[in-house]
Amino acid sequence: MSKVTSVRAYCNNEVAYVAWAIDDKIDDCLGFEVTRVYIDERGRIIRRADGSEDRVKCASWVPFKGQRNPKWIEQDTGVWPVQKLSWRDLTLRKKRNRADRRPEDARVRYEVRPVGELKPGLEAVPSNGKEFTTEIKRDSKGNPVKGEDGKPVRTRIRAYEGKPRPLAYLAPAVASNDIHVTRTRGSFQSTFTNGILAAQWLRNVLLADGVIEPDELIKKLENPKDGHRKYLAGDVIPLIHNLFAREGEFYLALYELEDSELQDILIANASRIHVILSNTGLGKGKQWDVRNKEARRALVKAGADIQHRMFNNSIHIGHNKFVVHVPPDGGARSVFTGSTNWTSTGLAGQTNNALLIEDDKVAGVFLDYWHRMKQDVLKVPRPFGKGMNDSQQNPTFRKSNELPGEVEAADGTRITLWFSPNMPQRKKPTSKKGASVPPDLSYVYHLMRRAREAILFLAFYPGQKGNDCIIGEVIEIGRNDTTLLVTGAVSSAQAMPNYIATKKKDGVVVEEGESPSTFDEGNVSIVRAARIDDRNLLDDFGAEQLTARGGIGAIIHDKLVVIDPKSDDCHVILGSHNLGFKASYSNDENMVIVSHNRPLAEAYAVHILDVFDHYRFRAIETERARKGKKPWSGFLEKDDRWQDGYVEGRKGALIRYFAQM
Structure with missing residues (x-):
C-alpha cells in the first residue's frame, strides 16, 4: 500500500x-x-x-x-x-x-x-x-433569552448538520x-501580527450580537484593553513594551504614530526618547499630517526631544519605523525594525512583521543613519498641515546612503543594511528609457538571481503592474528558470502584473480595466488579498471583513522576500522599504538583509506561507466569480x-x- x-x-x-x-x-x-x-x-x-x-x-x-x-x-x-x-x-x-x-x-x-x-x-x-455543543437561546428578534438568574439561557444542539462519517x-x-x-533565534527576536481580517472566526465574533456596526472593528482595534486587539497584534505589542522597559535612551524614526497604547509608552518615557516624526498623508480638508496631529502635540507638550520631518507632498514620505536602544552604561545597543506602523491598524489590522536585533554594530549603523537624517533638516510648515511641494531630502543625505552597512556576526550570519533615499534624483524618471535600478534593489535583484530553489515574498504596493519593483524582476527570474519556485502575495490590485487600468477620455471610459486576483505562469504563483463576500458566497462561509476601515488601507503590509529558506545560503529581506523604485528614489526607508541564518529564514518563510495560503483560496474564488465560473463547493x-x-x-x-x- x-x-x-x-x-x-x-x-x-x-x-x-x-x-x-x-x-x-x-x-x-x-x-x-x-x-x-x-x-x-x-x-x-x-x-x-x-x-x-x-x-x-x-x-x-x-x-x-x-x-x-x-x-x-x-x-x-x-x-x-x-x-x-x-x-x-x-x-x-x-x-x-x-x-x-x-x-x-x-x-x-x-x-x-x-x-x-x-x-x-x-x-x-x-x-x-464534540458531536454536541451549546449555544445561547434567542427569541424571534434575535435577542438572548435570559433565565431566572438573569444569565443567558444556553440550549444543547448538534455541533454540525448531517450524518456523521465514521473514519478509520x-x-x-x-x-x-x-x-x-519561539520568537528568539540567536540575536534576533522575530514576531508577526495576526492581522488577517478576512477570516470566518472574526466574522462570527463581530456577528455575536446579530449585526456588524460600520466602525465596530476599528473601535476594537483602537482599544488597548480589547482582547481581540491583543489577539490580532500577537507578540508585537509585548515586544515593544519589553524594549521600553530597558534602561537607557531610545532613538526613533517614525512615519505614523496613531495608537493610544504606543503613544502612552512614548509619553511615559518622554525624557529618554529622541524622535524624528514624519508626516502622514493628505487628510480631511486637504490638510497633511491629520493622523499624527494628536500624538505630535502630546510629545511636544511632554517635553520630548522631537524633530518634525515634514514633507507634506505626494512624492516623499518619511516611511521608517525603527527604534534604536542605547543602554546607559555603554552596553550593547539594539534596534527594533520591520514593517509595522505605529498605528492601531498596523498593529492589529494588517499582516506585518517586527524584528528586534540584539547586535551593537547593527544598531550602530542604524543610529548613524538616524543622526544623518536629523542633520538633514527640513523646513517646518506653519501650520503643520500646510502643503510643501518642494520639500525633499538634500543631496548630501542621498549621497551618504549610496553604500550599505555590513556586519558579520560570530555565528556566520551576515547582515547588510541599506537606507533610502539613495538616488540623486528626487523621483523615479518616467522617460521611455526607463529608470536606473537603485543600488539597494540592485543588490536584492542580485541575490534573487542566485536563488537555487525558491523565492517567497509578501508586498503591499511596490509598483504598478509589477513594474520597477521586485515583482517584475521575480517573474522574469521565474521565466528564465522554470525549476525555481516563485510564490508571493500582494495587497494592492494595481500591483498585480496582469492589472489593466481603466482608460478614460474626457471623463468617459473608453477601455474597461481588469484587476485579476491571481497570476500563475509555470512555477510562478502570485495572489492578491481578497475576501469571501456576498457576491462570492460559498455555502457555510459567510461574508468577511477585508480591512478595518471599510475597504480603506493596506491588507498585506509586509515587505518581505525570503530566498532559499531551506538552505544555509538563505536570505531574508525586510524593513520599511516597499521593494520598489519609488522607495529608493523618494522615501526615508530602511532595508535589512539577513543572510546565512536558516532558523530566521524558516520563521519568515512560515509567515509568508501562512499569508499566501490564506489569501490564495480567496483570490482563486474571487477570480472564478469574476470570470463567471462555478466556485468550489466549500x-x-x-x-x-x-x-x-x-x-x-x-x-x-x-x-x-x-x-x-
Whole structure:
C-alpha cells in the first residue's frame, strides 16, 4: 500500500507549517489526521497531570459534502481530515473558541496519519466528544433569552448538520521533526501580527450580537484593553513594551504614530526618547499630517526631544519605523525594525512583521543613519498641515546612503543594511528609457538571481503592474528558470502584473480595466488579498471583513522576500522599504538583509506561507466569480480522487519542496 514517506514541520512564534510527501495515491484515503505532540527539550512526549500524553488533534472547520457547519464550530482533523499534503496549524498559539493565546517557548512535533471510511478490520478513529455543543437561546428578534438568574439561557444542539462519517486509520502515523515555538533565534527576536481580517472566526465574533456596526472593528482595534486587539497584534505589542522597559535612551524614526497604547509608552518615557516624526498623508480638508496631529502635540507638550520631518507632498514620505536602544552604561545597543506602523491598524489590522536585533554594530549603523537624517533638516510648515511641494531630502543625505552597512556576526550570519533615499534624483524618471535600478534593489535583484530553489515574498504596493519593483524582476527570474519556485502575495490590485487600468477620455471610459486576483505562469504563483463576500458566497462561509476601515488601507503590509529558506545560503529581506523604485528614489526607508541564518529564514518563510495560503483560496474564488465560473463547493470530497493532482504532479510543487528532508 502507498504511504506517507516524509513529514517536515517549520514554525515561527505564531504558526506552524507542516508538509508531507506520499509515494503514490493512497487507496480510499479521505485525508489526513494531523496531531500536535508536545515534547520536552530532549524530545520526550510531555505527560499531562492525569498521566496521558499531551497530544492535540489539529482543529478543522470544513465538513464533508452532505454535512454542514453553518455556525463554524471547531471539530478536528480526525472528524474532518486534511485533503491536501500540507497544513497550517493556526491554533499553535491562537485559540479559536476565545481570544486567548497559548504561551510561546513550546516544543512540538506533528504526526500525520491517513484516514478513510470505517470498514471491518480497520482501527476506528476515536470520537472527540464534540458531536454536541451549546449555544445561547434567542427569541424571534434575535435577542438572548435570559433565565431566572438573569444569565443567558444556553440550549444543547448538534455541533454540525448531517450524518456523521465514521473514519478509520489506513496506516500508522508518521512523525515530523521537532520544532521550537519561539520568537528568539540567536540575536534576533522575530514576531508577526495576526492581522488577517478576512477570516470566518472574526466574522462570527463581530456577528455575536446579530449585526456588524460600520466602525465596530476599528473601535476594537483602537482599544488597548480589547482582547481581540491583543489577539490580532500577537507578540508585537509585548515586544515593544519589553524594549521600553530597558534602561537607557531610545532613538526613533517614525512615519505614523496613531495608537493610544504606543503613544502612552512614548509619553511615559518622554525624557529618554529622541524622535524624528514624519508626516502622514493628505487628510480631511486637504490638510497633511491629520493622523499624527494628536500624538505630535502630546510629545511636544511632554517635553520630548522631537524633530518634525515634514514633507507634506505626494512624492516623499518619511516611511521608517525603527527604534534604536542605547543602554546607559555603554552596553550593547539594539534596534527594533520591520514593517509595522505605529498605528492601531498596523498593529492589529494588517499582516506585518517586527524584528528586534540584539547586535551593537547593527544598531550602530542604524543610529548613524538616524543622526544623518536629523542633520538633514527640513523646513517646518506653519501650520503643520500646510502643503510643501518642494520639500525633499538634500543631496548630501542621498549621497551618504549610496553604500550599505555590513556586519558579520560570530555565528556566520551576515547582515547588510541599506537606507533610502539613495538616488540623486528626487523621483523615479518616467522617460521611455526607463529608470536606473537603485543600488539597494540592485543588490536584492542580485541575490534573487542566485536563488537555487525558491523565492517567497509578501508586498503591499511596490509598483504598478509589477513594474520597477521586485515583482517584475521575480517573474522574469521565474521565466528564465522554470525549476525555481516563485510564490508571493500582494495587497494592492494595481500591483498585480496582469492589472489593466481603466482608460478614460474626457471623463468617459473608453477601455474597461481588469484587476485579476491571481497570476500563475509555470512555477510562478502570485495572489492578491481578497475576501469571501456576498457576491462570492460559498455555502457555510459567510461574508468577511477585508480591512478595518471599510475597504480603506493596506491588507498585506509586509515587505518581505525570503530566498532559499531551506538552505544555509538563505536570505531574508525586510524593513520599511516597499521593494520598489519609488522607495529608493523618494522615501526615508530602511532595508535589512539577513543572510546565512536558516532558523530566521524558516520563521519568515512560515509567515509568508501562512499569508499566501490564506489569501490564495480567496483570490482563486474571487477570480472564478469574476470570470463567471462555478466556485468550489466549500466541502471535503467523499472519495480519494482529491489526491490525483498531487500524485500526477499538477499541483503541490511548493509542498514537495518543504516536505523534503
